[in-house]
Structure formats: C-alpha cells, structure tokens
Amino acid sequence: MDTKGCVIRREKREEEREVENLVRESFWNVYRPGCFEHFVLHVLRDDPAFIPELDFVMEKDGRLIGQNMFMRTVIEKDGGGTVDVLTMGPICIANDLKRRGYGKIILDYSLERAAELGFGAVLFEGNILFYGKSGFDYASKFGIRYHDLPEDADSSFFLCRELIPGYLDGVTGVYQTPAGYYVDERDVDEFDRSFPPKEKLKLPGQLF
Numbered sequence: 001m002d003t004k005g006c007v008i009r010r011e012k013r014e015e016e017r018e019v020e021n022l023v024r025e026s027f028w029n030v031y032r033p034g035c036f037e038h039f040v041l042h043v044l045r046d047d048p049a050f051i052p053e054l055d056f057v058m059e060k061d062g063r064l065i066g067q068n069m070f071m072r073t074v075i076e077k078d079g080g081g082t083v084d085v086l087t088m089g090p091i092c093i094a095n096d097l098k099r100r101g102y103g104k105i106i107l108d109y110s111l112e113r114a115a116e117l118g119f120g121a122v123l124f125e126g127n128i129l130f131y132g133k134s135g136f137d138y139a140s141k142f143g144i145r146y147h148d149l150p151e152d153a154d155s156s157f158f159l160c161r162e163l164i165p166g167y168l169d170g171v172t173g174v175y176q177t178p179a180g181y182y183v184d185e186r187d188v189d190e191f192d193r194s195f196p197p198k199e200k201l202k203l204p205g206q207l208f
Contacts, residue, residue, distance in 0.1 A: 026092035032208035033200035037090040047180040077173040120167035143172035
C-alpha cells in the first residue's frame with residue numbers, strides 16, 4: 001500500500017494525550033460547537049469492547065497526523081440472537097493535511113488489519129461520498145437497521161462494509177452502538193478544560 005511516506009502503527013500509551021488533542025483539533029466546531037470526540041476516545045480506551053490491536057496512529061516526518069480505532073458491537077437479529085461486528089471511530093487527519101488522501105490511507109490500512117484478525121463486518125455512521133471509495137455501502141442494502149431510527153427516517157448516514165464476503169448473508173436486524181459512545185456533555189466540558197482554550201462556535205451545517 002502506498003502510504004505517502006507515512007508510518008501507520010499502534011498507538012502508544014505515552015502519546016494518548018497527543019492523539020486526543022489531534023482528534024479535538026480535527027473535530028472542533030465541525031458537528032457541534034466544540035466537540036465530544038476527544039473525550040469519547042478517552043473513555044473508549046477503557047471500554048471492554050475496545051480493541052487495542054486496532055488502535056492506530058499515522059505518523060509523518062516524526063509528527064502524528066492521523067488516527068483510527070475500532071470497537072466490538074453486535075447486530076441483534078430479527079429472529080433472535082446476535083451477530084458480532086465492528087464499529088469504527090473517531091477517525092481523523094490533521095486539519096492542514098485533510099483532503100490529500102491520508103484519510104483513505106489509514107482507513108484502508110486499518111480495515112485490512114481488521115480483516116486479517118478475522119472480523120466479519122464494520123458498521124458506522126459516515127459520509128458515503130468518502131467511505132464508499134473504501135468499499136462501504138448503505139447498511140440498509142444489507143438488511144441492517146440503525147437502532148432507534150424510525151422506519152421512514154433517512155438512514156443514508158449508516159454505512160456497512162463486509163470484511164468477510166457473505167458474512168451478513170441472510171442476516172437482518174438492528175445494529176447497536178456501543179454504550180461507550182454516549183457521553184454526558186458535562187463530563188465532556190470538564191475534560192475539555194484540561195486542554196488549551198478554544199472558542200465554541202455555532203456554524204452552518206452543524207448537526208447538533
């Protein structure tokens with residue numbers, strides 16, 4: 001794989017704070033005033049569903065410029081029982097290097113490693129225009145529904161990629177987001193005060 005001279009490797013314990021700040025800078029004021037993603041990452045590392053073997057950083061010229069990570073979760077099958085799957089993220093690239101192909105590089109690399117470890121599918125929330133280039137499609141095409149979403153609601157944000165071809169054949173059901181992704185805004189604000197101050201702005205296009 002062409003990595004544009006980058007090294008992709010496992011995150012080290014001593015650089016966790018640096019990675020959290022990278023995530024904070026990347027997501028700040030994107031989906032809401034401020035962001036939650038750096039705190040979510042902080043919390044997820046201690047979650048039983050977290051997969052240390054799939055916790056990656058991207059390094060270029062000695063600088064951390066990107067990251068991605070995965071969590072175990074399940075699809076609750078319509079007929080009963082569950083199917084083990086992965087979800088992904090936060091995933092980010094440093095602001096000054098966005099839209100230069102680095103995001104796809106770390107994404108494709110991490111998906112390959114997940115497949116090598118035997119995981120069957122990845123489901124998560126994202127933009128099909130970007131993630132479709134790495135083999136993702138709408139989860140609805142696989143018969144998988146997003147939890148708590150009304151049947152007539154737009155689910156185009158909910159994406160899926162099989163890592164094992166045919167892994168979801170015959171499976172219909174409801175995807176469950178791992179509980180660790182749901183954080184309290186008060187806890188986020190308290191955590192964020194330990195970082196350099198940044199202005200929260202309400203901007204057009206934000207989701208929250």
